[in-house]
Amino acid sequence: MATNISDIGTVHLVCRDVGHAWNLIGYWLYGADRKRLLRCTRCESEREDTLIPRYGYTLKRRYIYADGYLNDKGTVLDKSDYRAELLDRVVVADERPRD
Ligand SMILES: [Zn+2]
Numbered sequence: 001m002a003t004n005i006s007d008i009g010t011v012h013l014v015c016r017d018v019g020h021a022w023n024l025i026g027y028w029l030y031g032a033d034r035k036r037l038l039r040c041t042r043c044e045s046e047r048e049d050t051l052i053p054r055y056g057y058t059l060k061r062r063y064i065y066a067d068g069y070l071n072d073k074g075t076v077l078d079k080s081d082y083r084a085e086l087l088d089r090v091v092v093a094d095e096r097p098r099d
């Protein structure tokens with residue numbers, strides 16, 4: 001677990017800024033419900049959803065964060081704090097990037 005924002009990896013800062021890039025891994029039975037596993041293609045954090053198939057509702061959502069993603073629980077940071085740290089690290093082009 002990182003002790004301060006400068007210890008958080010750049011990939012993790014991107015996910016904190018723009019959100020995780022979820023990739024569907026698969027579904028499995030969980031009693032009458034279903035579970036699905038999603039994994040972030042950038043940081044490899046995982047999200048496990050418990051779903052009610054008949055209604056399509058999400059009953060529960062659990063996150064398993066990649067090593068280095070979380071900071072100290074005593075440190076409360078706003079999303080803009082992560083973005084500011086990220087902007088200190090990234091290369092900024094003179095023009096809008098192309099694909
Ligand atoms: Zn991520």
